[in-house]
Amino acid sequence: MSDGGPEESGGAVGLPSRRRRPTPMSQWDPAARVSYWAFHANRRPAYMRFAYLQLGSDAAAEEAVDAAFDSIMGEWLRMLHMDRLDAYAWTVLKQCIVGRQHLLNPWRRRPEPMDISAFEAALKEAHADQYEVLTDTIRFYSAVSRLAERQRDAVLLRYGLRISPGEAASVMGVDEATVRSYLGQAHRRLARLLDTSADPAGRPDGADSAESAGS
Structure with a gap:
């Protein structure tokens, strides 16, 4: 999709855009920085626990969640204009978990929960x-x-x-x-x-x- 499409308007939930270089956090305004770290503090515990249930180890869960927040940080200024910011972040987390599952077991076609x-x-x-x-x-x-x-x-x-x-x-x-x-x-x-x-x-x-x- 081209820049300025539905994803850029904030109405769609998809994967992070890779067509534009993210603005470094040092150049964000204070309100944006505060909102990101508030989101990080609020969501990280649940993200970690969910990732652990899927991946079965603290290390793998932390790697997946860190990767998700790296992507979220890169998209944060755009996400602030989205109607469904949490849904977008959840999509990013799920993609990072699937990526980590593939690294742990590249032959498994479909991710399954590690804890029943x-x-x-x-x-x-x-x-x-x-x-x-x-x-x-x-x-x-x-x-x-x-x-x-x-x-x-x-x-x-x-x-x-x-x-x-x-x-x-x-x-x-x-x-x-x-x-x-x-x-x-x-x-x-x-x-x-x-x-x-x-x-x-x-x-x-x-x-x-x-x-x-x-x-």
Whole structure:
């Protein structure tokens, strides 16, 4: 895309632009510097924990998150004019995690979570009477890998990081209703893949209340 397109207007969420040299932070105005470091302090803990769940080591998580913030810093002045700054930053983080996963295992076609405890918690809470399905680890890993990316993200944030749907929505740059929808979709998808019953009454936090109301 050429400069001045949708990404430059701040309305789109995509990859960092590589066509223009970023302005060094030393040339930023004080307000921009303060806003960047405030964002960094606010988001880094959650980013680190999420990256660890995906990568399985502190070192790999730190490398991915550092790379993400390097990219975010380079784009920060442009990001300040975006409608969905958090969503853009989340996209950058995910790309850096995928890049680190590829370096760790270049033969793996699709990234999978390194820690299944978040998904165990989600499925246990949604289907307490079906928890025995988790004894089949290989089958469960296969089911988790088939979740849509945003569904996996929402479950990891909600149950792996143990943050509220509202906090997960803030990190992902979407609204809370969207996160709750992702959670409901993930619960039902796992239930179907594991041949369990998807009972709406068992869904945590009313995760799929919006869809149930519209059906």
